[in-house]
Amino acid sequence: MIYRKAKFEDVEAIYELVADYAGQGVMLARSRNTLYETLRDMVVAVDEDGSIAGVGGLHIIWDRLAEVRTMAVAPDKRRRGIGAEIVRRLIEDGEVLGIEKYFTLTYQPEFFKALGFEVINKEELPHKVWKECIDCPKFPNCDEIAMVKV
Template identity: 45%
Template sequence: MTIIRKARMEDAEAIHSIIKDSTKNAMVLPRSRASVYNHLRDFFVSETDDGRVVGCCALAISWDCLAEVRSMVVIPEERGSNLGGRMVEACIQEARDLGVCEVFVLTNIEAFFAKQGFVVTDKNILPQKVWADCINCPLFPDCDEIPMIMKL
């Protein structure tokens, strides 16, 4: 049995490692160890019975009534077990609890997020504040990620 829970301090190194491994095949954008620690409260993790962290996902508040699901990764041997979907659901529930109106994602796995209830949108409708992170991205300005949004 795998549980989804909020991240704790002892999870930071595992989160960083999981994200780092997934950047090798362009599944997610890189995050520094410092960024993981600075945003640890944003993260949910998927933990196995033996205490191993096998996935992570973050909800980052972006602007008034807008949040982003980011850094969603499940280790390869656990993919296909709906852990990603369960972590995204946890992020969406937290967004609802916080009074967020819309949640967006920038992704290369459109089908996965469509199954979660996100729809493709135009990048230009997202506030300029959202793109503050994009300027530091190694893919900027040639981003190939698909913007998707969910109204809550």
């Protein structure tokens, strides 16, 4: 497995992977436009045949605060440590920048708990976090679980 920064040619595969999970209701959808805008935030896992096996993004929100988001691993590649390695690399990138606190909004709390994240009340997150939520179809009735790692 090769882990690297996402590239333009990865966007369609990332879009399809995320859309599949979003269709199942286990992750929020991301538009192609959003994927292009956040391309520099993403790390991908690429299989030996060149296909995208997983993706994750680290989006800086505020002073020393970043969100781990757009986390998805291809269904046939799950339970191989790919997601955990992507998160590890995202946090490593964040540490270089001086990030001190990471959060995620997720439907998969057990995955993030195994990586040292803890469940918190959404209200504990700064208001800056919610600026993108206004475009979400679930706003204002968010049912994702907020988690942090310090």
